[in-house]
Amino acid sequence: MNEASVASDLAAELTTQLPELRGKLTAGAVLADFTWFRVGGPAEILYSPADEADLSYFMANTKLDIPVTIIGLGSNLLVRDGGISGVVIRLGKGFGDIKIEPESRLRAGAAVPDVKVARAAADAGIAGLSFYRGIPGCVGGALRMNGGAHGRETCEVVVEARAVDRAGKVHVLPVAELHYAYRHCGAPDDLIFTEALFQGEPGDPAAILAEMDGIAAYREQAQPIKSRTGGSTFKNPPGNKAWQLIDAAGCRGLRVGGAHVSEMHCNFLINEGAATGADIEELGETVRARVKANSGIELEWEIKRLGKPR
Ligand SMILES: Cc1cc2nc3c(=O)[nH]c(=O)nc-3n(C[C@H](O)[C@H](O)[C@H](O)COP(=O)(O)OP(=O)(O)OC[C@H]3O[C@@H](n4cnc5c(N)ncnc54)[C@H](O)[C@@H]3O)c2cc1C
Numbered sequence: 001m002n003e004a005s006v007a008s009d010l011a012a013e014l015t016t017q018l019p020e021l022r023g024k025l026t027a028g029a030v031l032a033d034f035t036w037f038r039v040g041g042p043a044e045i046l047y048s049p050a051d052e053a054d055l056s057y058f059m060a061n062t063k064l065d066i067p068v069t070i071i072g073l074g075s076n077l078l079v080r081d082g083g084i085s086g087v088v089i090r091l092g093k094g095f096g097d098i099k100i101e102p103e104s105r106l107r108a109g110a111a112v113p114d115v116k117v118a119r120a121a122a123d124a125g126i127a128g129l130s131f132y133r134g135i136p137g138c139v140g141g142a143l144r145m146n147g148g149a150h151g152r153e154t155c156e157v158v159v160e161a162r163a164v165d166r167a168g169k170v171h172v173l174p175v176a177e178l179h180y181a182y183r184h185c186g187a188p189d190d191l192i193f194t195e196a197l198f199q200g201e202p203g204d205p206a207a208i209l210a211e212m213d214g215i216a217a218y219r220e221q222a223q224p225i226k227s228r229t230g231g232s233t234f235k236n237p238p239g240n241k242a243w244q245l246i247d248a249a250g251c252r253g254l255r256v257g258g259a260h261v262s263e264m265h266c267n268f269l270i271n272e273g274a275a276t277g278a279d280i281e282e283l284g285e286t287v288r289a290r291v292k293a294n295s296g297i298e299l300e301w302e303i304k305r306l307g308k309p310r
Contacts, residue, residue: 010045010066014087018061022050023094031079031307034071034090036136038228039277040079041307043069043088051094052164052194059192060168062087068166069306070192072141073113076230078284081277082308091140095194100124104200105159110140110193114147117198118212127203128157133212134219136231143193145302146180150215155180159199163191170194183235183302224264228271233284234299242299243267246287249294256283278309 011027029046032038049055059068067086071077095109098120106126108117114132117139121129131152135142142154143161160174171191179186219225234242243266246252252266257279262268269280288299 023054024048035074035077037230037271041081041083043084045087047087047089048092056164056168072138075136078303078305080307081310084307106198108139109195112139122205122208125205126200127208128200130211133215139196140193144185157198159197161193162195163193166190224262229268230303232267232302233269235302237297245291245295249290251287259283
């Protein structure tokens, strides 16, 4: 049986199992269209839930052995060329609300881009969330990655997160239960975040907007933000900067196939246009091996690698 018919069999099975589903199921959606690197094979099934209740219905009524993978805006993802088996979930409009709450709080759906969180906070005179101006993901990705920049991290500004587990149960987790560390969230892997409540402090909208402009200007000159990239490839090891270790190992500009190590910021890998997922992953592993040989330090991938090789 070929892959396409397996995908459509799963689509048919899900459609039968889920008569009340309101979200959309698409067989064989190309994931390269949803990642910043612009690489990645198909999702066996791509599911776009209508809202949290629809997502919960899906999770409660599908067999637990069907693998489920959640993606955000794909700015921290390397999807392999063979694609992802099972169901890939991407949240859309039904998770896109922003609400300003009393005492400098902001509630945002998991599909809201971080930059919109920063803008809405600025407009409402809420300071402390402007660092999100520079992170090109959405709220769900920020919650899972503990996204941070310019001296602040998600764990410092989140009060609580809502999430749906693999059995369809909705949870509200206070920040302590998210078990955050540097670019890491220790909440159970099966949780799909649906919403976050953020805490800021009162601020002057014009001053916050000026700070955001400063962040945008800094990014333009320091990072290849207009390229096909996944941002920082490796976590900074304790006491070290990943980019300095990569530079010292002579990897700036290093190439594999259609991928290279950015000349501008050497912890960024770039797809020049025709790179495959395999090129980018091999480049990353070559960098890790050279850094290990040069410094004895093992770099840990910050980018999440998903799926199977071709
Ligand atoms: C140019 C550039 C600059 C960047 N700069 C920064 C930076 O300064 N600081 C920083 O921290 N990161 C940075 N990144 C990396 C990236 O933007 C962040 O990690 C971001 O938080 C990822 O969000 P996303 O929506 O794109 O998630 P994705 O990349 O789609 O997914 C990342 C992880 O989050 C999980 N996930 C996504 N949505 C959900 C959800 N709803 N529930 C549960 N899990 C979910 C995925 O399964 C995956 O494990 C940069 C990336 C680029 C391309």
